[in-house]
Amino acid sequence: MAEKAFHVLKDGSIVEVLIGNVTDEIKHDIFLCSGCEGACKAEVIPVREGPRPCFRIKRGQHHKSGCQNDESLAAQIRRVLDHTGHTTSIEELYELFDRPQVEVVKKEKRKGTKENKVNDQDDEEEFDDIRAIQRELKNPKNLRELCALFSKSSLDDIYAGMKIGDIFLDHRNIADIRKKGIPEGQLAIVLCAKISVERIKKLVPEVPDQAIVLGDAYSYADKEKQLLCIIPCTANAKRIIFNSDSKKKIIAVFGRWHQDPFNKSVYTCEPIKEGRVFCAEESFYEW
Ligand SMILES: [Zn+2]
Structure with missing residues (x-):
C-alpha cells in the first residue's frame, strides 16, 4: 500500500505527493506509482477513505516486476523467495513437488492435527516463518510459490541457470x-x-x-x-x-x-x- 505517488501536473512534469496531501481539486488527476526507485510508473488512484488511505493500482495497470508497491498475492509470495535459484535446480523442484500428499494427509489424520495444516512439515513451516522475518530468502516449497515467483519475474530473468x-x-x-x-x-x-x-x-x-x-x-x-x-x-x-x-x-x-x-x-x-x-x-x- 503506497502512501506516496507521482502526481502528473498540467505541464506534464511530475512531483511526488503523499496520499494525505491529495485534495478534492486534484483527486481525479493522473498519479503514477513511484516504486522501483521511480521507474515503475504504473497508473494508480488515490483511495482517501478507509482506515489506511493509500494509492492503489488502477484496473488494467500493472506494476513493474519487483515493485515494492505491488500488493498482489503473487507479489507478496515472491518477496520471501530467493529470485536466483542458485541453491536449487528445476529438476530438484520437480522432484520435491512430487511428494505424495495423500500419505501426508493420512499421517495428519493419525496425529489428529487441524485440517488447515496441509503438510507434515509444521516445524519447517515455523522455521520458514522465522527465516522470513530475518529476511532470508528461501526456495519455493510448492508449485504455487514457484508460479508466484515466475509470474512476477521477467521472462528474461535467469532462475537456477x-x-x-x-x-x-x-x-x-x-x-x-x-x-x-x-x-x-x-x-x-x-x-x-x-x-x-x-x-x-x-x-x-x-x-x-x-x-x-x-x-x-x-x-x-x-x-x-x-x-x-x-x-x-x-x-x-x-x-x-x-x-x-x-x-x-x-x-x-x-x-x-x-x-x-x-x-x-x-x-x-x-x-x-x-x-x-x-x-x-x-x-x-x-x-
Ligand atoms: Zn509500482
Whole structure:
C-alpha cells in the first residue's frame, strides 16, 4: 500500500505527493506509482477513505516486476523467495513437488492435527516463518510459490541457470511457444485450462488411460493452434483439477513434455501426482 505517488501536473512534469496531501481539486488527476526507485510508473488512484488511505493500482495497470508497491498475492509470495535459484535446480523442484500428499494427509489424520495444516512439515513451516522475518530468502516449497515467483519475474530473468521464459508458459510467451514448440523432454510449467469434451474427441481421439486433456490457458476455443496437453496423472491430481472451485480456471501443470510426432500442437507429459498441479483464479497471474 503506497502512501506516496507521482502526481502528473498540467505541464506534464511530475512531483511526488503523499496520499494525505491529495485534495478534492486534484483527486481525479493522473498519479503514477513511484516504486522501483521511480521507474515503475504504473497508473494508480488515490483511495482517501478507509482506515489506511493509500494509492492503489488502477484496473488494467500493472506494476513493474519487483515493485515494492505491488500488493498482489503473487507479489507478496515472491518477496520471501530467493529470485536466483542458485541453491536449487528445476529438476530438484520437480522432484520435491512430487511428494505424495495423500500419505501426508493420512499421517495428519493419525496425529489428529487441524485440517488447515496441509503438510507434515509444521516445524519447517515455523522455521520458514522465522527465516522470513530475518529476511532470508528461501526456495519455493510448492508449485504455487514457484508460479508466484515466475509470474512476477521477467521472462528474461535467469532462475537456477535457466531463462524463466523457457520453463514458464503464460500469456507473455504462449504465442511464441505455439510457433517454436517446447524442446523435447524439457521440464516446463504450462498454464492450462479445461476444454470441452467435444473438442477433446475431435482433436485427441485416443486419450490414454488415466490421462486428462487440457488446453493452454490463453486461447479461444475455436483457435486451432492452442497447445493441447495430455496429462497422465493420479486420481488425486484429477480430483484437484476437476473438483476445484469453479473460479479457479487456470491449472498450472509442471511436467516433462514430449511432442506428439503427428500433431505438433499436442504434448504429453510424464505421469504426475497432485503436487505438480496448482489451480488458481485468473487474478493470481495478473502481473
Ligand atoms: Zn509500482
